[in-house]
Amino acid sequence: MTTLPITTRFAPSPTGALHVGGARTALFAWAYAKQHGGKFIIRIEDTDQKRSSPQSTKGILQDLQWLGLNWDQGPNPDATDPYADQIGEQGPYFQSQRLDIYNKHINTLVEQGLAYEDDGAIRFRMDKDIAFTDAVYGDIKFAAADLEDFVIRKADGFPTFHLAVVVDDALMNVTHVIRGQEHLINTSKHVALLDALGFAHPTYAHTPSIMNPDGSKMSKRDKAKVARKAAKEAKLTSMGGDDDAFTEFLDKKNDDMKFTLAIARLLELELPEINVSDFRDSGYLPAALLNYIALLGWNPGDDIEQFDMAFLVEKFGLGRIGKSNSKFDRTKLRSFNTDAIGNLDSETFSKLLRKQLSDHHPQYNNLIEDSTRFAAFCAAYQPRAHTLDEVATLGHFFVADNDAIVYNENDKATKKNLLKNEGKGLKTLAEFAVELAKLEPWSGEAGHDLIKNYCDAREMNMGQVAQPLRIALSGTTVTPDMALTLDIMGKSDTLKRIERCLSTFQSQ
RNA sequence: GGUCCCUUCGUCUAGCCUGGUCCAGGACGCCAGGUUUUCAUCCUGGCAACACGGGUUCAAAUCCCGUAGGGAUCACCA
Numbered sequence: 169m170t171t172l173p174i175t176t177r178f179a180p181s182p183t184g185a186l187h188v189g190g191a192r193t194a195l196f197a198w199a200y201a202k203q204h205g206g207k208f209i210i211r212i213e214d215t216d217q218k219r220s221s222p223q224s225t226k227g228i229l230q231d232l233q234w235l236g237l238n239w240d241q242g243p244n245p246d247a248t249d250p251y252a253d254q255i256g257e258q259g260p261y262f263q264s265q266r267l268d269i270y271n272k273h274i275n276t277l278v279e280q281g282l283a284y285e286d287d288g289a290i291r292f293r294m295d296k297d298i299a300f301t302d303a304v305y306g307d308i309k310f311a312a313a314d315l316e317d318f319v320i321r322k323a324d325g326f327p328t329f330h331l332a333v334v335v336d337d338a339l340m341n342v343t344h345v346i347r348g349q350e351h352l353i354n355t356s357k358h359v360a361l362l363d364a365l366g367f368a369h370p371t372y373a374h375t376p377s378i379m380n381p382d383g384s385k386m387s388k389r390d391k392a393k394v395a396r397k398a399a400k401e402a403k404l405t406s407m408g409g410d411d412d413a414f415t416e417f418l419d420k421k422n423d424d425m426k427f428t429l430a431i432a433r434l435l436e437l438e439l440p441e442i443n444v445s446d447f448r449d450s451g452y453l454p455a456a457l458l459n460y461i462a463l464l465g466w467n468p469g470d471d472i473e474q475f476d477m478a479f480l481v482e483k484f485g486l487g488r489i490g491k492s493n494s495k496f497d498r499t500k501l502r503s504f505n506t507d508a509i510g511n512l513d514s515e516t517f518s519k520l521l522r523k524q525l526s527d528h529h530p531q532y533n534n535l536i537e538d539s540t541r542f543a544a545f546c547a548a549y550q551p552r553a554h555t556l557d558e559v560a561t562l563g564h565f566f567v568a569d570n571d572a573i574v575y576n577e578n579d580k581a582t583k584k585n586l587l588k589n590e591g592k593g594l595k596t597l598a599e600f601a602v603e604l605a606k607l608e609p610w611s612g613e614a615g616h617d618l619i620k621n622y623c624d625a626r627e628m629n630m631g632q633v634a635q636p637l638r639i640a641l642s643g644t645t646v647t648p649d650m651a652l653t654l655d656i657m658g659k660s661d662t663l664k665r666i667e668r669c670l671s672t673f674q675s676q
Numbered sequence: 677g678g679u680c681c682c683u684u685c686g687u688c689u690a691g692c693c694u695g696g697u698c699c700a701g702g703a704c705g706c707c708a709g710g711u712u713u714u715c716a717u718c719c720u721g722g723c724a725a726c727a728c729g730g731g732u733u734c735a736a737a738u739c740c741c742g743u744a745g746g747g748a749u750c751a752c753c754a
Contacts, residue, residue, distance in 0.1 A: 183754075213754065286752090324752075329754045330754095352748070377747070385747075463688065491682060495687060496687095497704070497705085506717085626740085629713065630713040636694065
C-alpha cells in the first residue's frame, strides 16, 4: 500500500471577508502541508445558498494570495471566473458544484437505514458512542445519549456542512483537518459519518479561538458595535435614506456595513481591524501579520518570536498548538510591524509606500511623482513608521497647502520655541531665514550644515534654530531629521512657510 | 441548563506529558535612565503571574479530586 502525501485544506464559507482567525487556520494548514512536502487545498464551502456570494469567494482568494498562502488545488485565483477555472485533479472545489457526489453518498446511507427522511430533509442517525483523538486537545468522548440525529441534506436539496465536509475530505484525500475549535463538538458527527460511509479518519487538529481584548469573540460584528456605540453617543437619529433600517441598526436588529461605514466617515471613527483586508488597508505587512497570528496559539518552544515563513514551515508542529483562547493584541502586532517595516530594504519600502499612498491618499500624488523628494520622504519615514498608512498622517504637512499650516500662539511648543523671551525664537528664525534664502544650490544636507555653522558661530544649540524652523514648516516640533525635512519641503515652500509664520506672529 | 473544552505576569507565552536545575524564563506594553537638535527608532535597568481549596509525595506550576471563572456547542449556518 502506498502512503498518501500529507494533505491539508482550508475550507472557507464564502459568506463574508477572511478574518484573522480564518487566516491563522489557513496559515497552520498551509505550513503543515509545506513542511511535509504535501498538498494544500482550498475548498469553497458554499452549501448555504442564501448567504454565499461570489464576491466573498473572490475577496477570500485575494486575501489568501496577499498573505502568500499559495495553494496546490482549488479555484484558480488568477482567473476571471474562479468558479469555472479550477486547478487540481480532485475538483470541483466548490461544494455547490458537487451535489451529485453528495447525493450518491446520502442515498447509500438511506438505503442502509442509517439515515431517514424527515419533512423533506434527511437526517442521520446518531446512536453510538463516539471517541476520537484530537492532535491538539487529546482524547475526546461523547456518549450516545448526548448525541442527536442531525440533518445531512436540507429540503432545498443541498447537503449540510457536516455531510459535505466529510465526503470532500475523504475524496480529496485530506490527511489532516486543521480548523477552528468551534468544530470540536461537530467532529463527533463527522466521525460517525466517516464510519458509516466507510472512510478512514483524518487526523483532526482544532485550534483555539482568537478573542478581543475584552474577551468577546473577534468577529465582523465588532465594527458595527463600535459604530453603533459612537452613533448613540453622538445622538444620531438619521443617516439619510432608510431611517427604519437605521433605527433597527441602532437597536442591534441588523449589523449593516452600510451604516457602519457611513457612521465611521461622519464621526471620523477608527473601526477595529478584523478582516485581513482591514490590516492590509491599514498598512500592515503580510509578513508581520502572519508572524503575529502564528504566535497566537503556537510557538517554536524557544524564545524566538520574530521569524519568517521559512522558519515557521521548518518548526511548525500540531503538538505545539496551545489549547486556550488568546486575545488579539494590536499593540504587539504593531510592534512586529514596526520591526518588519524597518527591516525592509529601502527599495521595497519605497514601492510599498508608493502603493499605499496612491491607493488611499491622492493628496500625495505630486510628491510620489518627484523621485528625489520621494526618496527623501521614504528615508525620513521608514525608521519611524509603525504602519504604512500612518506615514500619510505623519507626513501630512509636507503635502498640505502652505496656507493650511496652523500657527497657534497658545501651543506649548510654539510658546517655548518662538514666543518666549520677547519672541527670541522668532528673531532667530527671521535672521536665519536671510541666510537660508541665500543657500544655493539648495539641499537638505547643505541646509543642515548651514544651521550647524550658524549655531556654532553664535554658541547656540542647534535646537534653537531647528525647533523654530520645524514649527514654521509644520506647525509643530515633530518632523523627521532636519536635512531630510528640508529636502522634502524644497526651498520655495520652506521660505514661504517661514515668511508666513513670521508675519502671523509679528502682526499680533 | 445539558454536553465538550480551557485556566502561568495587563496581554501573547516557555516550563507541565517524563515532579526537584523555577523564590518561574522570553516578548509586547508600562515605569525609570541613556542616545538623538524634535518625534520615532535604538540601548540599559525595573515592576509584574503558577485561579482557589484539598490530596499524593521527602519535594508540585508540574500528578489526582473538587470549586470558581471563561469559551464552544445544543440550526434544514458553516
